[in-house]
Amino acid sequence: MKYSIGEMKDTIEENKNRDKEIILMAIETSCDETSVAIVKNGREVLSNQIYSQIDIHQQFGGVVPEVASRNHLEKIPHIIEAALEESKVSYEDLDGIAVTYGPGLVGALLVGLSTAKAIAYGLHIPLIGVHHIDGHIAANYIEDPHLEPPFVCLVASGGHSHLVYVKDYGEYEVLGRTRDDAAGEAFDKIARALKLGYPGGPLIDQKAKEGNSHAIEFPRSYLEGDSYDFSFSGLKSSVLNYLNSCKMKGKEIVVEDVAASFQQAVVEVLANKTIKAALEKKVDKVCLAGGVAANSALRRAMKDLAGKNGLELGYPSPILCTDNAAMIGAAGYYQYRQGNLKDLYLNAVPNLPLILKKNIG
Template structure:
């Protein structure tokens, strides 16, 4: 008997992107529509939660309709509805969760709540169809920085995480301090190409307890102190050099720690995930260092690095085939932890 394809309609609204996608068997994307709010939040210098929630309400219906149209499917073709239920901004999450619950109920299909971080990891299953656990994954985004051992589908062990700022958050704060604005990650990446990354030695946090946790508050503070000192002395601040030196300090510690994780777990495969995975310095450094050690490193395509529903649909498929679905009472969990159910 021929195995039935599982078509999942997925919804993502955890922050400032409203996205809907149709994903088949966790690996094939028929559509992935993203309505970004970057232009709206840029004038505020960051995401305003209330504004984000209102925008999600405005666009979620047309975004879902467009995802179905592009996939050339109707709701009758859908086997399950998936939605991000955490972590994220509570108001933003609630828009997606409530819509997905109503939709799943109306068309009488299973509802699958997905952890946003698991979604980021699963983006690699779309672009690298041969990828199977076990592997080490580095999740780096605006709100999260984790080193995770993925032993099997849905089975995670957190090996390291940030003790303060996430890497992407540090990028945003430093970008703002040197006048680049929001969103900080892409802007620092761009100007760094014209800078000297050895111009300034910014600190890298290393813990004495042999952990591979991260801390980015120190390097962020070091950048702010450098700028303040230069201003007080009327010294010229070369933005490109500050950006490149800061980026190097962050990237080096990300790479060092994930390589330690590979050694610890005796794994020769790394999958990078999250918005900062699109950073060109991180990609180049990781490929160079992994190449020296015979470690395979995988990155999602740029579109799948940022928040999108295709990655949620991929993660949901592996939940579905393992019999894990959600009750209609599913609620948003803004501080949801990886592996928490």
């Protein structure tokens, strides 16, 4: 049976005309979570199965790409079956399949992508390629059924720190991005230096609650005056230099104070730039996304600043902040509606840029 994007688009138009409920399977394997979800109409999650490899990679202090890929390959058939069983949906009920094709670890991406292409071909249903960051942004649509663009979204995770103006569904203007270490990456590295373990974000957040965020004055890097980019490598170096200096001088290191002061330095920059961008774009809503969006200090700071400036704040539940397939299904739904489909030659793109426009396949 030939896979034809033209035929797929005709089917999509028919479904839209009939106002049919759209059920998508979604697959996310960009890093170390193997996740499969069943999502209806982009916002109703019927199942969101997530297999985390954290326990496997903790002994290495970070994700080992080859190990992650092999575990995806082993687990994905079982995660698919679990998602279908929980949702009470069969393969025949699916209207399309959405899958992350970048950015991420290339081997990990290929496992999910190959699986999705096989299902799309076998069932003769549309294949929707989803940008990982598009998925993180779309997690907010699941959390808040009434949320609609435009808004400004801060996407902060282990590999990404993006400040995005969401003009419409799948239509973005990237205002700023990290120039070196992403926020989550900085959390992981400082947690490792403090011997807290992996992943660093939740562990730093936990320790910081017991510390004094004003105990140590670490630098805040705002870069050029009009820049919305982020840079955390200088902050990371400052923390490491502080720790080395304390060791050389025999000075006690209060881990809780270091964690709290470091976290405060990251949070202030993220929150201030996000609110500044929202005011410049004249939107009334700001959202958070990505693993760092679960950080309690960031949520408090954003809530405070947003309230002072008359802005609404939204952020996903913790389970939707980390990598998951439900967010890919949400993003994929709006691309499905717009006819943004991919053919079976779609490849994994580990450094895929976030340049998405409406009505471009």
